Amino acid sequence: MRWAPSAASRGGNGRVEAPVTLRGYLLCVFAAFGGILFGYDSGYISGVLAMENFQHTFGSAPDYTISTMQKSLIVSILSAGTFFGALIAGSVADWIGRRSTIIAGCIIFSVGVVLQVAASSVGVLVPGRLIAGFGVGFVSAIIILYMSEVAPKAVRGAIVSGYQFFITIGLMLASVVDQGTHAVDNSGSYRIPMGLQWLWALILGTGLFLLPESPRHYVKKGRLDDAAISLSKLRGQPIDSPYIRDELAELVANYRFESEHMQSSWLDCFRGGWAPSGNFRRVFLGIALQMMQQWTGVNFIFYYGTTFFKQVGIKNEFLISIITTIVNVVSTPISFWTIEKLGRRMLLIYGAVGMLVCEFIIAIVGTVDEGSKAAGLCLIVFTCLYIFCFATTWGPAAWVVIGEIFPLPIRAKGVALSTASNWLWNFVIGYITPYMVDEDKGDMKAKVFFVWGATCTMCVLFAYFLVPETKGLSLEQVDRMLEETTPRKSAKWQPTDSYANGDADKIDAITSQNLEHREKV
Ligand code: BGC
Numbered sequence: 001m002r003w004a005p006s007a008a009s010r011g012g013n014g015r016v017e018a019p020v021t022l023r024g025y026l027l028c029v030f031a032a033f034g035g036i037l038f039g040y041d042s043g044y045i046s047g048v049l050a051m052e053n054f055q056h057t058f059g060s061a062p063d064y065t066i067s068t069m070q071k072s073l074i075v076s077i078l079s080a081g082t083f084f085g086a087l088i089a090g091s092v093a094d095w096i097g098r099r100s101t102i103i104a105g106c107i108i109f110s111v112g113v114v115l116q117v118a119a120s121s122v123g124v125l126v127p128g129r130l131i132a133g134f135g136v137g138f139v140s141a142i143i144i145l146y147m148s149e150v151a152p153k154a155v156r157g158a159i160v161s162g163y164q165f166f167i168t169i170g171l172m173l174a175s176v177v178d179q180g181t182h183a184v185d186n187s188g189s190y191r192i193p194m195g196l197q198w199l200w201a202l203i204l205g206t207g208l209f210l211l212p213e214s215p216r217h218y219v220k221k222g223r224l225d226d227a228a229i230s231l232s233k234l235r236g237q238p239i240d241s242p243y244i245r246d247e248l249a250e251l252v253a254n255y256r257f258e259s260e261h262m263q264s265s266w267l268d269c270f271r272g273g274w275a276p277s278g279n280f281r282r283v284f285l286g287i288a289l290q291m292m293q294q295w296t297g298v299n300f301i302f303y304y305g306t307t308f309f310k311q312v313g314i315k316n317e318f319l320i321s322i323i324t325t326i327v328n329v330v331s332t333p334i335s336f337w338t339i340e341k342l343g344r345r346m347l348l349i350y351g352a353v354g355m356l357v358c359e360f361i362i363a364i365v366g367t368v369d370e371g372s373k374a375a376g377l378c379l380i381v382f383t384c385l386y387i388f389c390f391a392t393t394w395g396p397a398a399w400v401v402i403g404e405i406f407p408l409p410i411r412a413k414g415v416a417l418s419t420a421s422n423w424l425w426n427f428v429i430g431y432i433t434p435y436m437v438d439e440d441k442g443d444m445k446a447k448v449f450f451v452w453g454a455t456c457t458m459c460v461l462f463a464y465f466l467v468p469e470t471k472g473l474s475l476e477q478v479d480r481m482l483e484e485t486t487p488r489k490s491a492k493w494q495p496t497d498s499y500a501n502g503d504a505d506k507i508d509a510i511t512s513q514n515l516e517h518r519e520k521v
Helices: 022-049 052-058 068-096 098-118 122-150 153-181 188-209 215-220 224-235 242-261 279-295 298-311 317-331 334-341 344-368 373-392 394-404 408-437 445-466 475-484 487-492 504-520
Strands: none
Touching: 022 068, 022 098, 022 122, 022 153, 022 188, 022 224, 022 298, 052 188, 068 098, 068 122, 068 215, 068 408, 098 122, 098 188, 122 153, 122 188, 122 215, 122 394, 122 408, 153 188, 153 317, 153 334, 153 394, 215 224, 215 242, 215 408, 224 242, 242 408, 242 475, 279 298, 279 394, 279 408, 279 445, 298 317, 298 373, 298 408, 298 445, 317 373, 334 344, 334 373, 334 394, 344 373, 344 394, 344 445, 344 487, 373 394, 394 408, 408 445, 445 487
């Protein structure tokens, strides 16, 4: 069955892609489920910290308070774990494979969850969060890599956006579960939200056992017959079909070409200077893109929204917070379509424009008419519009682009560095925000949105000048495009040639020989 929603390839070299089947689509999209780990884990802790039972167990007598330092340690240690986890995963994924690294991440994560659930002191809880964070770091970096490498090019953006969709579901589930258990009169109130994390890891880890490894990983390891088997499962085509032969030939030829020109060490990630196709430029782009995604200010809403809404005099602050997570979930699927139709670059440019307009409106109205009903209403409406703009653009597109811009020799490390940057800035912004808005500190109130409006303006400039259009190209064609054009002209670039011209037969001969040999053995 042909099933290619919004398929939009830019072709020109005569190669025909295998039709996207529903089964193939579902195989590729399953890994997106890992987004739940990311979203749920970042989301559940704020509600748990406020639970009475939790404070009684972890706080110190006589009034069972948890000190500010302990609180920020409990919250931020996860980001420390994820940061290092993501970085290390970059090497592990090249070594044991993408799929196995994600499964390893789930196992590490589970150890962290067991410690958290068993903990009755901060001394056990913190290492538990650190270890779980380490696992989330593995999962969050390598899922993007895996999905980008297994997906057919026409729906790659939509498939990777699925990951963002699951992040938003994870965030929403966390606030719903916290809401549901906070009144439980025993340790179940916080142990249930903690224990549930394990379920997500179990589903992801078990499901991945059944999925094939990334064919590009096998190509990198020189295991062409395994790459062919993997591709044939993913595309739902017989191993000797012209689709599989052609796609494999392109992967192999491109990898050979690239590895003649570059090595794959950490140091090599920083070589090549400022040329658009240079490794340094691409790594800079990935790291900066994830930094900018945090600079949009989105986590101000998700981490501090409740406190902030209350501070500026809005009643029902919990309800409003849940509404923002729901807007986030329902808006994200729009990007499945727009990311392939309008492209990554357009989404990033217009999304940031939309967000900065909302932010400046909130800031201006909130400052001029502080505390009024109108300012409150304006804050709620424009916060929801702002989340809509984020969820349909920067939320998914930042992840999609980092999966597409690196050449295979350094792809795992490039994606890992970019993901680590997301976690680093997630931490930095989470850490400095209270200093800007707390009443006894900066007390900026709605003026804080001037800061986010300004950082969002930088996001527009960044996307306009530096982000290339990668829609509809195979990952190998993206390499070519970066060599031949500039970000601003990239949307018009068409692939004209293939590295694999004439190679398909040779590679086919090698893989069939190997496969025959394996069958005999
Ligand atoms: C970001 C997270 C954010 C989430 C909100 C993700 O893409 O990386 O930091 O909390 O989107 O949906």
